[in-house]
Amino acid sequence: MTRRHVIIGAGHAGAAAAQELAKAAKSGALEAEIILVDADAGLPYERPSLSKEWLTADTFPESAPHDWAAGGIAFHGGRAAERIEAGSREVVLEGGDRLGYDRLLLCPGGMPRQLAVPGGEACHVLRTAADSRLLHAALRKGGHLAVIGAGVIGLETASSARKLGLEVTVIEAGERVMARSLPPEISALLQSRHEAAGVKFLFGAGITGVTTRADGRQVVALKDGSVLAADLLVAGIGFDADTALAAAAGLEIDRGIVVDGDGRTSVPGIYAAGDATVFPGPSGARQSWQTWQHARRHGAHVARRMAGLPSDYAPVHWFWTDQQGINLQVLGDPLGAGDSVLRGDPEGAQTRLYLEEGRIIGAVMIDQGRDTRPVTALIESGAVLEKGLLQDPSVQLRSLNARKAVHA
Numbered sequence: 059m060t061r062r063h064v065i066i067g068a069g070h071a072g073a074a075a076a077q078e079l080a081k082a083a084k085s086g087a088l089e090a091e092i093i094l095v096d097a098d099a100g101l102p103y104e105r106p107s108l109s110k111e112w113l114t115a116d117t118f119p120e121s122a123p124h125d126w127a128a129g130g131i132a133f134h135g136g137r138a139a140e141r142i143e144a145g146s147r148e149v150v151l152e153g154g155d156r157l158g159y160d161r162l163l164l165c166p167g168g169m170p171r172q173l174a175v176p177g178g179e180a181c182h183v184l185r186t187a188a189d190s191r192l193l194h195a196a197l198r199k200g201g202h203l204a205v206i207g208a209g210v211i212g213l214e215t216a217s218s219a220r221k222l223g224l225e226v227t228v229i230e231a232g233e234r235v236m237a238r239s240l241p242p243e244i245s246a247l248l249q250s251r252h253e254a255a256g257v258k259f260l261f262g263a264g265i266t267g268v269t270t271r272a273d274g275r276q277v278v279a280l281k282d283g284s285v286l287a288a289d290l291l292v293a294g295i296g297f298d299a300d301t302a303l304a305a306a307a308g309l310e311i312d313r314g315i316v317v318d319g320d321g322r323t324s325v326p327g328i329y330a331a332g333d334a335t336v337f338p339g340p341s342g343a344r345q346s347w348q349t350w351q352h353a354r355r356h357g358a359h360v361a362r363r364m365a366g367l368p369s370d371y372a373p374v375h376w377f378w379t380d381q382q383g384i385n386l387q388v389l390g391d392p393l394g395a396g397d398s399v400l401r402g403d404p405e406g407a408q409t410r411l412y413l414e415e416g417r418i419i420g421a422v423m424i425d426q427g428r429d430t431r432p433v434t435a436l437i438e439s440g441a442v443l444e445k446g447l448l449q450d451p452s453v454q455l456r457s458l459n460a461r462k463a464v465h466a
């Protein structure tokens with residue numbers, strides 16, 4: 059019997075889910091009608107490009123049209139889902155059309171946090187191609203950019219703006235860059251790269267308000283009484299999962315849509331995947347990850363489980379960022395470790411392994427992407443490793459995987 063699978067959100071999780079279902083249908087493993095709905099008509103595009111190469115491109119890129127139908131997917135672009143009626147298994151779209159479903163997958167991602175001070179709405183945010191297009195145009199006017207927040211989005215924007223020749227100041231409430239995901243030594247290195255490229259930082263700086271002057275310049279008022287005048291403001295101060303639709307339908311919410319290991323929500327027939335979810339992480343505790351790889355893999359995994367197909371998902375957390383000409387990749391939990399080993403140049407290309415009781419639990423690679431695979435395998439293996447071997451530059455990390463556990 060053909061079952062209708064409706065997916066709301068065609069971002070990285072939703073698109074991967076739709077493709078996985080289409081693959082299963084093509085192979086004969088599933089009889090399914092696959093419907094993908096997104097409020098954004100311009101998808102698909104790679105969201106990570108929005109703060110990187112799309113901002114610095116001479117002409118703002120147009121996303122290439124995609125032939126969803128050829129892949130067996132019915133795409134409803136530019137249609138927001140307004141309501142879920144779980145009792146009758148229907149989704150109500152903007153304009154009133156109803157879509158019945160046998161299984162529903164929610165992949166709505168989330169929204170960038172707005173600066174919650176008077177005048178804060180003057181800040182650009184970055185989530186969609188439309189946001190990036192607006193910022194692309196604004197950056198071309200040059201001048202002084204103030205970035206609020208020294209996280210990934212803020213720092214990538216700072217990097218792109220320096221490439222375009224703008225003066226850049228980053229205002230950060232904390233004491234170092236990317237403090238939630240990087241150990242202090244990597245924050246320091248990254249900050250020094252930004253400073254070498256001309257970015258200025260204000261740390262420990264709270265904002266009390268933003269005013270727009272008659273000449274169009276914006277003035278940011280800081281808690282210490284000082285002010286900063288800028289031509290353009292960007293806020294990269296965090297993300298909130300989009301839980302509105304799910305909450306209104308009675309699904310359990312805990313900062314995100316709560317799902318089990320198969321992506322099941324608390325309401326039968328409804329699943330969720332990607333940035334919007336809170337799922338059982340590697341330790342079993344509820345976890346929420348906002349990364350490209352997780353969104354894609356989680357989407358594909360949940361799609362398979364939703365279709366009753368076998369699938370396991372035991373991920374090692376991974377993300378990358380590109381800033382000031384360096385590629386930084388982060389694996390696992392480098393902040394939770396008691397010990398570390400440096401392989402490479404302390405000021406440049408390097409892999410830092412973070413250890414707990416002889417086991418690698420996290421790593422940071424700077425311009426050393428080739429180490430990502432072997433280090434992921436070492437984290438997954440849980441092997442206790444001899445520190446001397448890890449420190450020895452002549453020992454290839456992949457050879458340690460081949461030897462399996464090397465006991466201290």
Ligand SMILES: Cc1cc2nc3c(=O)[nH]c(=O)nc-3n(C[C@H](O)[C@H](O)[C@H](O)COP(=O)(O)OP(=O)(O)OC[C@H]3O[C@@H](n4cnc5c(N)ncnc54)[C@H](O)[C@@H]3O)c2cc1C
Nearest residue numbers: 067069070071096097105106139167332333348349350353
């Ligand atoms: C600027 C930027 C740079 C990034 N850079 C990196 C990076 O370098 N490395 C990395 O690992 N990750 C990066 N990420 C994070 C990564 O892009 C996200 O983790 C990923 O996009 C999450 O996928 P998702 O499908 O869960 O959500 P999204 O990709 O956000 O997709 C959600 C979709 O749901 C749609 N939607 C929401 N509500 C409705 C509704 N009611 N009806 C219909 N449609 C709806 C939205 O329009 C959206 O298209 C970046 C993100 C941004 C914004």
